[in-house]
Amino acid sequence: MAKNISFTLKYWKQNGPKDAGHFDMREMKDIPDDTSFLEMLDILNEELVAEGKEPFVFDHDCREGICGMCSLYINGTPHGKTATGATTCQLYMRRFNDGDVITVEPWRSAAFPVIKDCMVDRSAFDKIQAAGGYITVRTGAPQDANAILIPKQDADEAMDCATCIGCGACVAACKNGSAMLFVSSKVSQFALLPQGRPEAAKRAKAMVAKMDELGFGNCTNTRACEAVCPKNETVANIARLNREFIKAKLHD
Amino acid sequence: MWLTNSSIGRKVLMSVTGIALILFLTFHACMNVVALIDGDAYNTVCSALGANWYAVVATVALAVLVVIHFVYAIILTLQNRKARGSNRYAVTDKPAKVEWASQNMFVLGVIVVLGLLLHLWNFWFNMMFAEMVNGGYAFVADVPAHDGAALIALTFSNPIYTVIYLVWFVALWFHLTHGFWSAFQTLGLNNKVWFCRWKAIGTAYVTIVMLLFAAVAIGYTCCGGIAA
Structure with a gap:
């Protein structure tokens, strides 16, 4: 009742x-x-x-x-x-x-200025996504869905990362105003799939560069982000982003 | 240079210097335990290091590591405060899984550096430095600069020093238990499985190292250099 x-x-x-x-x-x-x-x-x-x-x-x-x-x-x-x-x-x-x-x-973070009351401007996330959160494909007739085989575990993990809805709770909770959980989830959802691999290095570098440029903080692994994430993204994604980024830079 | 102008790069600098400093602490703790077993044996180790060129080079390298680690800690902390913005939350509720140490690494680091300065004054100044400028004799007492066992006994004959050193060790323990797994996380050598492993390995490793340090301080306080 x-x-x-x-x-x-x-x-x-x-x-x-x-x-x-x-x-x-x-x-x-x-x-x-x-x-x-x-x-x-x-x-x-x-x-x-x-x-x-x-x-x-x-x-x-x-x-x-x-x-x-x-x-x-x-x-x-x-x-x-x-x-x-x-x-x-x-x-x-x-x-x-x-x-x-x-x-x-409201979310209180330098990168999310308040528009009014508790409405904040989260277009910084859109800019990070636009910097590399996509794959480049030719349009035209789609190929057969099973032409590229993907292990179930990878597909599930990529899907879990893709469930990040970009709400910004991670930034709001972080004492450093870091966007690493968001960026790492968006990088991971592509990095785990074969279709995302060709542009993986470029994507990691571009998205991290945009994140830094927009004034988000440096991750210090406090894990406050994963504790509050409504989609239960984990800091394992952040380790993956670090790996992708470091690999890409060492390869340059 | 990506190591200095990207957020992940700056964190990589912190991780690599941090791991190197943990390895140094491991060496230092192993060396110290010798003093607990036999004072003369410890002095042999001290003489072997002394102010020989390789020990001086290693000391300079260590100083460089500490400076990089500390300077980047300041840079990262300032950047993070700026990113947080000037408006603070009226109410905050820290989630249970957020470790206290992880949110206070800078404060813990400052305590560690203050302890380090005291430690350098107590020992390095009377040993390596004294050997270089004071004709091989410690400043603080009439003992040879390589008589480390006597200097340990002298320092810890004052229980205030013991307390200060133990507080220092506790701060270092908190700093390192977070720093250990955090370093591997930053280097990308982590995933859902290894997360718990790194935490367990880190906590065990750091606890052993810090207990070795504490054992020497407590041993010399209680027994005034039994074996020396």
Whole structure:
């Protein structure tokens, strides 16, 4: 049976990247605990709009955990604390208790400037992806799917890496603002497959160079990223990226 | 040069110098244990090294390693603070799997360097340096510069030094337990299987090395150089 909870919501308001920003507080009354976190914020915004106040701005899109758009730092954890890892949209109010103070903050990282409130500019990830996160193929009739045999284990591993949705939780959690888990997952999803090998060296160098250029930090292996990743990417990907990058540089 | 102008390159410099320094510590610990077994034997080792050209060259090489490791630690830390941005989180909840040492490597490193300076003052200054400039006699007492056993006994006759050295060893232990597997991770020599292996090997290895160091400090404090 669903029950209702009441709690204090402390949410970050910031009018653009240059603004200092501050927290707003609001008492949320009788929220059903089967409400999702984003639905709860919708309720907040309906109340704010009804009172003639400016609504709270946050990113969201698919609301089914696959697009990587939602990005809230909830009570000190990106996407909020869940048992197995989930995005903010898959977080439900039953994870919270009556009387809690729930603090909602944006991703805080120099490479992710705040656009407004808790909406941050993550186009840096798109730029890294555009620098090399693809394979070059001729278009035309596709060849038979089984023409290139791929061990099941490699295919599974590549798929696991490809499930990274680029939400940026890794950067948000990292004390160094490093994007290594994202970049390594994107490099790995190609590096593990034969179709990705021809451009593997070029890809690793280009994506790391872009990552450095955009002001992300240096990885110090704290593993905070994998602890908060909603898709359970592991730091084994980072070791693979290091390997690919070092091999590529030694080969130059 | 990719080693200095890429993030992974700078980390490779940290890993390689770090591993080299761990290997040096291994050699140093093995040498120290001799002092616990027999003071004269230890002094023979000290004489063999002394201020001979190969020992001086090795010392300079070590100093270069420490400087690279320390300078890049400062550069990386500053870059990382900048990447983090000026806005701090109001609430942070550290995940259970994040080791304390991994987030405090710089602070631990500073403690290690301070301990190192004290250690150089206690021993290197009275041994290699004294042999070069003070006619083969230690500055701190009227003993030959190669009488390492006497200098150990003298230093650890003051229990304050023992405590400081033990704190230093603990800081070093924390620093190295993270540094060991982290170095292999950075060099790309890691995967899901080897992750646990490197951690276990690293923790065991570093614990043994640090216990060897601690044994000499404690042994000489309690028994004042029994074997010497």
